[in-house]
Amino acid sequence: MSRHVTGRDETADVVILGGGAAGLSLAHRLTRNGTATVVVVEPPDGPLRPPERTWCYWDRETGDLDAAVSASWPRLRVHGADGDEVTVDPAPFRYHMVRSARFERLVHSLLARSPGARVLRATADAVRSVPDGAEVRCTAPDGRALTLHARHVFDSRPLPVLPPARTLLLQHFRGWFVRTAAERFDPLVADLMDFRVPQPRHGLAFGYVLPLAPDRALVEYTQFSRAPLSTEAYEEALGHYGREVLRLGAFRVEASEQGVIPMTDARFPRRVGPAVFRIGTAGGATRPATGYTFAAVQRQSRAVAAALRHRTHPAGRRNGSHGEELLPAPHGRRALAMDAVLLRALDTGRIDGPAFFTGLFRRTPPERLLRFLDGATSLREELGIGLRTPVGPMLRTAAELPFLPRRVRPVPRTGEGHA
Template sequence: MDLRSVPPGVVVLGGGAAGLSLAYRLMEAGADAVTVVEPPAGPLRPAERTWCYWERGTGDFDAALTATWSRLRVHGADGAAVTVDPAPLSYRMLRSGPFERLVHARLARSSGTRVLRATADAVRTVDGGAEVRCTDPDGRPLTLRARHVFDSRPLRALPPARTRLLQHFRGWFVRTATDRFDPAVADLMDFRVPQPRHGLAFGYVLPLAPDRALVEYTEFSRAPLTTEAYERALALYCRDILRIGTPTVESAEQGVIPMTDARFPRRTGPAVHRIGAAGGATRPATGYTFAAVQRQSRAIAAAVRAGRPDVPAPHGRRALAMDAVLLRALDTGRIDGPDFFTGLFRTLPAERLLRFLDGATTPWEEWGIGMRCPVGPMLRTAVELPFLPRRSHPVPGGPRSEESPG
């Protein structure tokens, strides 16, 4: 089956958060001939994932949300808790399954947008655009031509970086015999868990009902754990710290997110663009991606409508520079991770801190935040960074999640 006769338009590779979000924004902007290429059922389709983000007011995907929280809590390593109200922002959980069904339903109402189940094998530049060679579920070749291709498929290798940590985690969706959770409060970081020799670890609890929650164990370190090690850590966290006994585990999820100061190229050809995590949308110091994907998708759709398609940087230069310093300071052990993050939540207005984590603060606000950080270790790290070589690192194996605790 040859699709060369399809009117040239836009091809989006990948049907995850980045690909579907861009297709939806293009549809909203009135773009015609948009084709989303999603892998068919099988090993190339990822397991269901959880994405979390903060947003003010109503959002485009509220109909698919699993839960929202109006208050956030952080437990220090000393056991003291700080609970904050980030109004007008709220914290939101979106599962990939409901998100995909919602966006697919909206795309189906557009005559100029379609979803194609196929495996994208190769992308190459041709006169007037790009060509995508695919294989359909029956093994037949397909060829798509487009003016522009936006590729969200995972990278085979990470760009060279000075620092690379991993945010790796396993989570249980649990049910307890009695009510043990406050559905209004999300525990973003619970540093009461035992800390590893290198990096940091924390618990993460998102209540879904008084007797149901997503409970995760997360580490920032150089290498992931075995599934058995995550299971032990989760069991101890539930029993000794949350004191919920042995809950019923209804399902589990596990992921690895690179946290790196690598420079991600956003263009691999004149008409081939990288988007989402593959294009650097993951915030290096936190692992959050979904909100950056939305900003990037809106900007791309506006550029396509104006006739100048381009992929803007998902994060500003100041944010990336600060993240590079923080990652290096954490990796060298110059700052204590639990104390650092707990201190930010204890001393800063919650709404300002979340805007900072989203790259939406002013230089003056960032100066004030910087003065609450360990100035000496941070300055030493900032001075040495320009002299450090960038080295290649493999992409970590195992299931990936585009969003994670933080």
């Protein structure tokens, strides 16, 4: 392992482009046990740096990044369009919220204590393959040209164009961090989907409530549809949800967030050069049917660190581990196939979205459902879940998918609100 600077050139084992959830998680895993020397290239302050955002996930155990968790909930709730509610205890899982600024501060502090890590503020201009690795050409904030050489480059920057897809829905949302005059929230329960909101003509809509205290919460309005709304339309929908559905009474909005996440059956190439890989949403880590990304990023980061550690071990070199898959798929083939069917069924209107998701929570044991959403269930468990869904429309959709063309579509501005 090596990292050295010569004039305007720098060499490291790994260069990571982008300092969001995917890039910083991988940097942390690689430097935690001295697996590799790492340079993380983050854009300087300006339009290329994303605003603060929220990432959510569920897990059954504590981890070394727990200090980044802002809140967590032991129970989950879904409100049907008919007003009935389903509250579940998914033990041993808990639902966690991570705010990006807090996560970045934590990982930056950990990287600062590692002699093999460096965070570089610069704009990555070009990546090209070279003998024994790859080269990244960057521009520093003062205009200086920098060249980084690495054995492996992992790129988490947003794609300029999405790969061809049969279906593309957008999960688009706006959220308010609210403080109420009276105690209105149960800090033990997170509302994942509240369908007691007016439904759009195409797709579905729901509210989303993450309590931070009895009088504070993140309250969001979300749609799965083909096009985002205007900020004014989100504000109107949030006002209706907070006042007419949640009946919050007097409250004030302390902060807001807004984003768009592509939900697509596109095939995302993970390897784009002999030593260049895509990670995060750009590498297909976003689960197509839910928009969640953070947990997949953690799994993938651990797998990359283990693979690189094995490669640098003498036994690994003797056994030819250089031929192994360095960056495993973030989601299994069965999970992606089921997601493709669901997205198409939602997009065509063959299934009622609110009824579908509410039914999943009503009829599936909660721990099994979360494993299913993480792609960690067996084929037998998945068949049991599938038989509790609208079988006819889903089979019809599955039968037509192989004959549908894949088309290139414009890339929306993306966020990671539920990642």
